[in-house]
Each structure stands twice: as structure tokens, then as C-alpha cells.
């Protein structure tokens with residue numbers, strides 16, 4: 001069996017998004033020794049050069065101004081690359097744009113589709129089996145995808161990033177006039193960069209440190225931020241915190257906030273209401289720090305500390321700095 | 330503005346999930362299916378736009394088994410003007426692409442300027458249907474959207490939080506939007522409206538009609554094979570300590586050596 005697997009790569013300048021690097025790893029294992037991995041991206045020559053380092057056999061690129069990059073436009077270009085490369089499987093990284101694209105591309109290219117996938121295997125030609133968490137991580141389902149083509153969006157952080165292998169594949173430039181047929185006048189007016197200053201964004205982060213009402217006051221939240229900095233983590237919050245205006249609602253994790261699934265989630269002074277849990281239970285390892293040994297958060301946690309966050313968190317920050325050899329700043 | 334809201338009934342959030350006897354899907358025996366999650370926000374957003382753009386109408390539509398009626402009535406009780414149930418085949422109503430094809434086919438005889446759905450459905454969390462419907466209809470689509478406002482004579486402005494930051498967009502109509510959050514938290518229905526909604530008419534499109542319109546595309550290509558609940562977490566390993574320093578030291582050691590989440 002020699003499947004061709006197309007990675008729909010997200011690039012920004014010369015940077016290749018982490019979820020795209022994860023998709024390359026999956027693509028290599030699906031293609032196996034006999035199949036091939038190819039890629040398509042919206043970007044300029046520097047994007048293509050960076051992508052080449054991940055070892056695809058061929059690359060398709062299209063240069064589209066950022067304010068016109070919609071899922072509709074990318075579906076047209078990606079479907080064209082899929083046709084030209086004769087791909088059977090298209091892999092999309094688990095970014096918000098990737099999930100948006102999946103349904104459109106599947107329809108356009110005549111494929112079955114699944115998102116949030118944590119396992120994928122070829123059963124036989126034209127039949128894939130995928131596994132994915134559902135109900136906010138409270139269950140998983142296995143689905144059979146049949147037919148000659150499938151579009152699969154991976155769950156972020158579910159797979160390791162593929163190492164660079166190097167290469168100088170042929171680069172095909174897609175004709176932007178392909179887009180002239182697409183209808184609708186959507187324009188991006190502005191982008192307010194994520195207010196991280198330094199750390200990773202909540203959706204991307206491999207580690208999230210989240211604080212709740214148990215932090216007692218807005219000014220104590222700085223302890224959460226210092227712990228996050230020592231870990232290179234993103235900061236999250238419960239709704240009690242964002243409702244109180246201690247931190248902006250963009251940090252809220254849960255049913256009405258963001259869903260995250262990092263490698264490590266540290267919940268500090270968070271009781272563990274179901275609306276909070278649905279946004280984070282699928283995290284790989286969960287730590288809870290809470291004064292109340294009966295707090296529901298301990299039911300989903302892997303490690304628990306019953307104690308005062310205002311004392312534990314600074315000690316934890318110091319310990320992490322110590323083991324990482326970071327200076328006190 | 331003609332606003333169509335796409336609704337997928339999902340189990341109430343307190344439902345104890347169980348696998349069906351054949352292990353292939355959620356056991357729906359005794360489960361209450363409701364209008365919930367992001368679809369509730371989509372209905373809220375539709376009603377806010379209706380209140381702000383004179384002459385607007387909200388039409389709720391749902392593809393699935395008979396239980397769709399309940400969720401559609403909930404939307405009517407909240408203020409939707411009309412509702413349509415599109416009947417699904419016994420097998421495959423959970424294939425998001427088939428759902429999208431059925432919905433798009435029904436939309437050939439329902440007027441729309443704006444399609445609103447959830448960012449993803451509260452059960453399967455695919456986030457596929459809204460974009461797929463839009464592609465079938467040839468209109469733009471956006472997922473994970475917050476805060477949709479009327480802009481200019483016939484356009485919309487909205488925000489989209491992404492990994493890179495918060496994007497602000499303007500779009501002409503028609504378009505499709507998968508909603509993450511409306512301006513307000515979803516409202517609750519008033520009792521008299523709930524009672525009235527019980528008698529409200531719900532238009533029905535039966536599956537044979539849909540199947541005929543879809544032709545060779547009427548068979549599902551994504552089928553559930555197994556539904557599994559995670560082994561219950563054994564509960565947290567509680568760290569015993571005398572001082573905060575000791576707690577910190579023990580936790581960091583466990584995270585490095587046992588959980589291996591960092592070197």
C-alpha cells in the first residue's frame with residue numbers, strides 16, 4: 001500500500017506551526033516506507049523553505065494576503081493540491097483554523113472527515129479508523145471512515161512534533177486566480193496579537209497554570225503568572241476570576257471559555273465545577289492545589305496538594321526555577 | 330435579515346454517559362436531549378440580531394431522529410419564529426458530512442442571509458458541519474466566532490479568537506458562522522412561552538425526500554464503531570507534607586519522574 005498523505009501546513013513567515021509539525025509525524029507513519037508525504041501551505045518562499053526541512057516529497061504554495069485567508073479560500077487551494085498530488089488522506093493540524101477548514105475541504109474534495117483525532121490507522125485501502133475524545137473528554141469514540149478520501153484534523157498535543165529531516169523538494173506555485181470564483185466579501189480588518197508578552201497562548205500551550213477564586217484577590221494572581229513563567233506555561237482562569245474582572249475573559253477555561261488539553265494542567269484554588277472541568281479534563285496530567293480536601297477537582301486530578309495556594313505556589317515557583325537552573329527574576 | 334440557526338440536540342450536561350449494549354455508541358435510553366452548549370449561544374446570537382435588525386426572522390432547523398423536536402421547541406420558546414425537522418436515516422445521523430448535506434439540501438427551499446451554528450456540537454465536538462454546509466452552499470464561513478454585530482447596510486462584523494490573537498472581521502451576507510459566544514449569556518425561556526411552544530408547528534422533511542435529493546451522497550461515510558468511557562481516574566495521588574517547600578519538592582519530583590511532563 002502506498003498512500004500519498006497531504007499535510008495542510010500552517011505557516012507564518014518562516015515559522016511552521018507546532019500542530020503542523022505534529023501532523024508531519026503522523027503523515028510519515030501513515031505513508032510508511034512506500035507512500036509519500038506532500039504538503040501545501042499559504043505563504044511565500046520562506047514558508048516553503050521551512051516546510052522543506054520537514055521532508056515532504058513535493059510542496060504546493062499559494063501566496064494570499066493575510067486579510068483574505070478564509071477557510072473557503074484555503075479549501076479551494078488545498079483541494080487543488082490534493083488533486084494534483086493524488087493524495088488519499090489530508091491531515092490538518094489541530095488549530096482553530098484547521099478545524100474550520102476540515103468540513104469545507106472534505107465537501108470540496110469529496111472526502112469523509114473527522115476532527116480532534118488522537119489516533120489514526122489505515123485498516124485497508126479506502127478505510128481508516130480514527131479515535132477521538134467526545135463529550136469534553138468524558139468519553140472516546142472510534143469511527144470508521146470509508147471511501148477513497150479522508151480529511152483528518154488532529155487534536156493538538158496528541159502527537160509529538162516531527163523532527164526536521166531536510167530536503168529540497170520541487171515547489172509548485174498554485175495560481176491565485178483559482179480564488180476568483182469564490183463568492184463573498186469577507187475581509188479581516190485587524191489582528192490584536194495575543195496578549196502574552198512572552199509565554200505561549202492558552203490554546204497552544206503544553207502546560208497551563210490556571211487560578212480560581214481561591215487566589216482570594218486580583219493582586220495574588222501574579223503568583224499564578226510567576227509560576228507559569230517558570231514553566232513556560234500559559235495562564236488560565238476559572239469563570240469566577242474572569243467574572244470578578246481579576247483577569248480578562250480570554251483566559252477563561254471551560255464550557256463558556258476555551259477548551260484546552262495540555263500535557264500538564266495545574267488548577268490552583270479552583271473547585272472543579274462541571275462547567276470548568278469540561279474545558280480541561282482531557283489534559284494529560286492534572287495537578288490540583290486547594291484548601292478543601294473534598295473539592296471535586298481532586299476527583300479528576302492525578303496529583304493533589306491540600307493547602308493554601310498563597311504559600312504553595314511561591315514555593316513551587318522557586319522549586320521549578322531551582323531544578324531548571326533559572327535565576328530569581 | 331433571514332437567520333437560520335442549526336441545532337443539534339445533545340444529552341443534558343448532567344447525563345451519566347453509558348455505552349449502548351453493542352458498545353458502538355452512547356446509550357440514549359432514558360437520556361434527555363436538549364438544546365445546549367454552543368447551539369444555545371447561536372440561538373442567543375440570532376435573537377440579539379433579530380432584536381437589532383428590524384424585520385428579521387429566526388428559523389431553527391435540525392437534522393436527526395425525532396428527538397430534534399424537543400430542541401426545536403426549546404428554540405421556539407426562546408423566540409425563534411419557525412422550526413424545521415429534517416429526518417435522519419436510522420444509521421448515520423452522526424456523520425457530520427451527511428448532516429451537512431441534508432441541511433444544505435433543506436436550505437434550498439428555506440430563505441437565509443445568515444446561518445448560525447455552534448462552534449462545535451456538545452456531543453461529538455467535530456466542528457465540521459457549519460463549514461461543510463457553507464461549502465455546499467458556496468458561501469463564506471467562520472468558526473469560533475464571538476460577538477456578531479450588524480455592520481453597514483448588509484454586512485456583519487465579528488471577532489475570532491485564534492492562537493495568534495483576536496481577529497476582527499467584516500463580511501457580506503450570506504455567510505455561515507460557528508459561534509463560540511454571543512454578547513450575552515444565553516437567556517432562559519419564560520414559562521408562558523414554553524407552554525406555547527408545545528403547540529407550535531414544526532415543519533418536517535422526511536428522510537426519503539432528503540435521500541432522493543442527495544442521490545449517491547446519501548450514505549454515511551463516517552460510522553461509529555465504539556463508544557468508550559475512560560477507566561475512572563483512580564483519584565489524585567495526595568501529597569503529604571509539613572512545609573510548602575516539601576510539597577513543592579515532592580510534586581516536582583513526581584511530575585518529572587513519574588508523569589514525565591518535563592525533564
Ligand SMILES: Cc1cc2nc3c(=O)[nH]c(=O)nc-3n(C[C@H](O)[C@H](O)[C@H](O)COP(=O)(O)OP(=O)(O)OC[C@H]3O[C@@H](n4cnc5c(N)ncnc54)[C@H](O)[C@@H]3O)c2cc1C
Pocket residue numbers: 211212213214215216237238239240241252253254255256257258268269270271272273274275276279289290291292295307308309310
Ligand atoms: C452556564 C454556565 C457556564 C459556565 N461556564 C464556566 C466556564 O466556562 N468556566 C468556569 O470556570 N466556570 C464556568 N461556570 C461557573 C462554574 O459553575 C463555577 O462557578 C466556577 O468555575 C467556579 O470558579 P472557582 O472554582 O474559581 O470558584 P469556587 O467554586 O468559588 O472555588 C474556589 C476554590 O478555591 C478553594 N480555595 C479557597 N481559598 C484557597 C486558598 N487560599 N488556597 C487554595 N484553594 C483555596 C476553595 O476550597 C474552592 O474549592 C459556568 C456556570 C454556568 C452556570
Ligand SMILES: Nc1ncnc2c1ncn2[C@@H]1O[C@H](COP(=O)(O)O)[C@@H](O)[C@H]1O
Pocket residue numbers: 334335336337367368371390391392393425428432445446447448449450451453454455456457458459
Ligand atoms: N444534525 C444537525 N442538525 C442541525 N445542526 C447541526 C447538526 N449537527 C451539527 N449541527 C450544527 O453544527 C454545529 C457543529 O456541529 P459539529 O460539526 O457536529 O461539531 C452544531 O453546533 C450545530 O449548530
